[in-house]
Amino acid sequence: MATIYDVARRAEVSAATVSRVLNGRRTVDPVLAERVLDAVAELGYRRNAVARNLRKRQTNLWTVIVSDVENPFFTAMVRGVEDVASATGFSVVLCNSDENAEKESNYIAVALAEQAAGVIISPSSNRVEDLNLLPEAGCPVIMIDRELKGVHGDSVLVDNEHGAEMAITHLIGQGYERIACITGPRRVSTATQRLRGYGKAIRASGRPVNEALVRMADFREHGGHDAMASLLDEGATPDAVFTANNLMTVGAMECLAERGLTVPDDVAVVGFDELPWADLVRPSITTVAQPTYEEGRTAAELLAKRIAQPDRKLTRVILPTELRVRASSTRSSR
Amino acid sequence: MATIYDVARRAEVSAATVSRVLNGRRTVDPVLAERVLDAVAELGYRRNAVARNLRKRQTNLWTVIVSDVENPFFTAMVRGVEDVASATGFSVVLCNSDENAEKESNYIAVALAEQAAGVIISPSSNRVEDLNLLPEAGCPVIMIDRELKGVHGDSVLVDNEHGAEMAITHLIGQGYERIACITGPRRVSTATQRLRGYGKAIRASGRPVNEALVRMADFREHGGHDAMASLLDEGATPDAVFTANNLMTVGAMECLAERGLTVPDDVAVVGFDELPWADLVRPSITTVAQPTYEEGRTAAELLAKRIAQPDRKLTRVILPTELRVRASSTRSSR
DNA sequence: TTGTAGGCGTTATCAC
């Protein structure tokens, strides 16, 4: 591999001049500059980003830690991040924490060691201290999708409570009476916020919240399935269910199908998050849609800004959700 | 940030000893080692991977370049890669070439500059020379899903031709007669191999291949939709269609639904690749399933081996596909 | 076993 010195020798200038030409900051005699560029081309020189990063004490790597890479929700988000990153000259290191606190801590350690320029994370754990290692080391953190109080970083969220409220209010308006809720783990902000929206809407209709209709699952397909089964088996007899994320919606639907229950006639379904290719799913599912790609973009833009300007005020962006009414929650007859 | 020298001073040893303790290669006096470890803990020292990489002239970064991050097929694959990477101490830099040759070349340049330890790529272009820059610079390449002849690297593929053949043979067995094929761009190996399997099966049944029933689209949802529309509009009147990837399957299905055509009674559908949550899609779709996660794992394992042993013989792994017969291709009556 | 010293390839700070 050719180094900057090889180029300098060939162009008959100093290494410093080569560096200046390559970085285009200060002015260089056009004649020398051309000699340098020629030498670069002839040698097929590429600069060594590792050496550059060491010298500049900063990299162009963003670490993105998501809690489930296989969930299409995060996929779309990552794409938003990636688009902004490549447009601003950063590369994205993708890490899958798999809802596992150990893995998450591990990836944080790696990000620190690799001198990541910034981290975008949807926290799986509530290890505030681990996350704060990053800002303490001067590495900005953006929380996305999920919020963790006490972490010194910006965040990009959606109006989870309101989204859930819309979902439940819609079900109530359709005449459903025993509305169940399958939410995620208590430590995750989206789970509690969506549950709160559920409770708020139920109470707003003048009814009490029935704990027998509430389940805390794990945001996974299997968990949604089992929570649905438990609702049915334990005699809670729901006539509708609100599931707090896409995977659990799928799990719950599968459980209903296994039991021979019809959606929406036996049990109506509204899920948080869009499903990919929702149009092919029958019955089509009513969802609370969030602007996933935009969340990724926004987080990335926030990170780029903070890197440029480390002392700017912390921001907390809340993006709107939208209720998309489809067949799974509209009464055909009764 | 504390450096190895800060630790050395605190532990009253030399920097070399600290390095030796941290890397655990050669033996160090247990007493000194403990002093070092204590100093590390007290200072919250973390080694700077950038400096280490410069010195060692190699990083622990794998660059994974996929042609569409939002396609669940690649998502599962990336997860397979990521699992192996993190188990072997590598990090994954994810790049989305978006079926775009320019972006792809760009990411290759970045991988080179960042001194990636290896690259796993599903090529979007057929720029063999660009890809070969990597092995020339000593950076191993693994091609995944798609093959590009002339590239000096290992590859992990599936038996595309055989998979397509199974699909078509199945349709023929079900009595379909005018079987259309929507495949991908000619430059992509999976597109041509799947088309070849289609032709082979058709001919094996004693019929000629009718070019009016074949379309080359772009492996995207929209492309699948338009190709289906063109088949219907141009009077080719297919009674079945084989779509060469998951996104085009969705597009074609949507087109059929728009036209009020019923699957499988008006037109049967078999698609290459599973759809996520295939069980919720109605009618359920017959697919040629490939072991996506395994492809990722295999590619990653191959990369790890090649890094450890750069001169091992080039390998080309072919993983099997499997026909999953569902409702979209089984004649109810006629 | 331990310490010293040189270098990985850049960029930044000086003089000139």
Next chain:
DNA sequence: GTGATAACGCCTACAA
């Protein structure tokens, strides 16, 4: 405007 020269933080001969 250009060219020496000194870091950036680490690893590893080599010498002790």
